[in-house]
Amino acid sequence: MPAMLILGIESSCDETGVALYSTDAGGALLAHALHSQILMHREYGGVVPELASRDHIRRTVPLLRKVLRDSGRALGEVDAIAYTQGPGLAGALLVGAAFAEGLAASLGVPTVPVHHLEGHLLSPLLSRNPPTFPFVALLVSGGHSQLMRVTGVGHYELLGETLDDAAGEAFDKTAKLLGLPYPGGPALAELAERGEPDSVKLPRPMLHSGDLDFSFSGLKTAVLTKVRAIETLDEQQRADIARGFQEAIVEVLVKKSLRAVRQSGLKRLVVAGGVGANRELRRQLDAAAAKHGITVYYPELEFCTDNGAMIALAGALRFEAGASIKPAGAFAVRPRWPLAELTH
């Protein structure tokens, strides 16, 4: 197959991402650009979907121009356009999808609709030391927490998932309870660094459930109970609670991931999604993996959270696998879309 130039567009939530990926010489990311809407949504305490959609409209063309400039490539050289079809916010998805389909139609190239979580799942392949298939993947983002057995592009078997809140959602909601700004994950992790280890004991939900499912909403309620029990929290108490929360969630994620690796008989674990940026999670996973002869692979920090590079990559790999290629034109977005429904 001749080398292809794939443009990737991500707009499922509050980040606009654009990237250019070439399949030449084993594949390379040529350029990528990102605009985060965090500051815009912060004053509302969370993502406002309508504002997100409007901002994606404003950002996409300037980001595309930057990517072309940085890569030294022309729009006319693009062979296919990959974009996030779902899951995500319907309006935000529509902006990226409509833009990608319109541009592809005008260029006369096909499109590759991509599953956002597949992008996260494959993002460690952009690293200098990429994993090989098969592997177990721990996908921990703002909207999803899943363990998957991955045997190849498009071959994803669900091993376990959260029954309620996602790990990132639990971080965000707990951070809010502690008065931290949106998005709470990184802010809570920073506060937890100043907390006293083991000073606040919180439950480890479903740690001994025997399966690979998670549940995090009770943990958030346990934090709420602690916060309410103290009239005014001082800085150290807030840090101790943040630490206790992080200790609990990290322990559950690490133990269940190891169980998934053990049960599947594999030796590789891939961690992806925004919570994969958490330093304590990485530290404990690395320590546990070293003990059990497992190798853990992470995306580069900048590709843990949403970005266009992982969408361009997923599009390129799907293209190479001969899947989901469609002529530009009619399209639909899929705000709800289980990853396990995906085939190659």
Ligand code: KG4
């Ligand atoms: O993958 P992502 O960018 O978006 C979704 O697809 O949902 O993940 C965003 C989530 C947010 O909930 C955010 O608070 C969390 O990832 N997150 C973190 C950290 N960085 C981002 N959670 C814990 N520790 C972090 N360092």
Ligand code: ZN
């Ligand atoms: Zn994401």
